[in-house]
Amino acid sequence: MEEYLFYVTISCLTIASPGPGVLLTLTNSLTYGLKNALPGILGVTLGMGGISIIAASSVGAIISSSAWMMNIVKLLGAAYLIYLGLKLLRSKPKLQNTLNEITHSESLPSVTARFRQGFFVSMLNPKPIVFFMALFPQFIKAEQPFAPQFTLLASTFCALVFLIHFAYGYITTSARQKISLGRGFLIINRVGGIVFICFSAALILSINVNLMINSV
Incomplete structure (x- = not known):
């Protein structure tokens, strides 16, 4: 029980720390409201579930041990973050006041699009793969069946992702009610876009070019 609580604590600290998934949730919530941000939150959650399965499989071992594979994942993730960043920088929210509720009838992406954004932000981030592969073995007991232990750890992590987001x-x-309409949301989109691009730049800079060249 103590080990499980320790795992929950580590997971909460990791999930709550700033990253592309958290930024996406903050941006969507500030721009569209909690209800409309839920598809993205669900996408981030299920994406993390997919990452945990990959990390527990041989695919995770291949990705984490191969410079080529890890760098490819980083490049894909960086490209997607740049896409999201540019999309935010170009966006011009058209706000309407209806019954004191702020809506984006013309600029709100579809439910599928919001879910897809969250899912790919998680799936194209290589850091969770390494995190899971480093964390899970610390809480998996060799003398007990692997599947039930993995299911508990992965489902706990996904539940915490959803709750924290x-x-x-x-x-x-x-907080969005305290932000002035129009210009306030425009500033949020601009800042969010810049931060997404900064995340992508960090991913690109973390690519080990020498290892890729030497492996050719």
Whole structure:
């Protein structure tokens, strides 16, 4: 029980730390509100579930041990973050006040698009693969069946992802009422776009070019 609580604590600290998934939740919640941010939060959650399965498989071992594979994942992730960043920088929210509720009837992406954004932000981030492969073995007991232990750890992590992102969304949705309409949301989109691009730049800079050249 103590080990499980320790795992929950580490997971909470990791999930709550700033990253592309958290930024996406904050941006969507501030721009569209908590209800409309939920598809993205669900996408991030299921993406993390997919990452945990990959990390537990031989595919995860191949990716984490291969400079080529890890760098390819980083490049794909960087490209997607640049896409999201440019999309935010170009966006011009058209706000309407209807019954004191702020809506984006013309600029709100579809539910599928918001889910897809969250899912790919998680799946194209190589850091969780390494994190899971480093963390899971510390809490897996060799004398016990692997599947039940993995299921508990992975489902716990995914549940925490959803709850923490939901909390972020709730807090930021409450804060959006204090932000002036029009220009305030425009500034949020600009800042969010720049930060996404900074995340992508960090991924690109972390690519080990020498290892890729030597492996050719």
